[in-house]
Amino acid sequence: MLGRVSSPLPPNLAHWLSLLGPETLVPRAEVRTYPAGGETPPSPEPAREASLARLEALREEASRCTACPLHEGRKNSVFADGDPKASLMFIGEGPGRDEDLQGLPFVGRAGRLLTDIIEKGMGLRRAEVYIANVVKCRPPQNRTPTPEEREACGPFLIEQIRCVHPRALVALGATAARYLLATEAPMRRLRGRIHMLEGIPLVVTWHPAYLLRRPEAKRETWEDIQRVMRILGLSAPRRPGGHGSS
Numbered sequence: 001m002l003g004r005v006s007s008p009l010p011p012n013l014a015h016w017l018s019l020l021g022p023e024t025l026v027p028r029a030e031v032r033t034y035p036a037g038g039e040t041p042p043s044p045e046p047a048r049e050a051s052l053a054r055l056e057a058l059r060e061e062a063s064r065c066t067a068c069p070l071h072e073g074r075k076n077s078v079f080a081d082g083d084p085k086a087s088l089m090f091i092g093e094g095p096g097r098d099e100d101l102q103g104l105p106f107v108g109r110a111g112r113l114l115t116d117i118i119e120k121g122m123g124l125r126r127a128e129v130y131i132a133n134v135v136k137c138r139p140p141q142n143r144t145p146t147p148e149e150r151e152a153c154g155p156f157l158i159e160q161i162r163c164v165h166p167r168a169l170v171a172l173g174a175t176a177a178r179y180l181l182a183t184e185a186p187m188r189r190l191r192g193r194i195h196m197l198e199g200i201p202l203v204v205t206w207h208p209a210y211l212l213r214r215p216e217a218k219r220e221t222w223e224d225i226q227r228v229m230r231i232l233g234l235s236a237p238r239r240p241g242g243h244g245s246s
């Protein structure tokens, strides 16, 4: 697991942040509570054991959830993958066919590209990070989840963020970014800066599926990933052929 808050930010971070322009503070419109609700929301620094137990309870609840029509076509709900104590959390849109079959996020072609970004680009192991989606059940024909579906399922994600409490969040694509930031702003306004969500820095980048269609956008993704690495105090792995995803 990556070290948590113990290491200080790199000394050049303040200068680097100043080059990005003003930090964007975009609160979500409201603090959503888990639909099965009634419980007291976890504190910002939850006790680790309680958080792990809470995540397992949420995973179980998502597997039985019928709160939106997406449950009708699912083979598996896709809750998350990775280390629940991770310092870095990636958030995508929703499961596709491969993910629905395996019950794991980002395991198809786009998932392999995300793994490359994590392992070849960042020098981490995929198992060291935590990966989840806005909706836990596969939308038909991989369409974008509707606003109603996002609102129905999103509280699972918010609770996951609170339980994992990473040091940095990465929103993969417009659907995740817009849900988390409660905005309809275009990607060109959401990328290239550091947002804050519940006190956690959040960076927006392209979804790996988009990178498969438009490989030229990988350069921008690498810029975004470098931004995340600076937040975490990570340096790029030394590799003979350069850096980044391929």
Ligand code: SF4
Pocket (backbone or CB within 6 Å): 062, 063, 065, 066, 067, 068, 069, 070, 071, 077, 135, 136, 137, 149, 152, 153
């Ligand atoms: S997508 Fe989310 S809210 Fe909808 S049925 Fe699945 S788990 Fe429940």
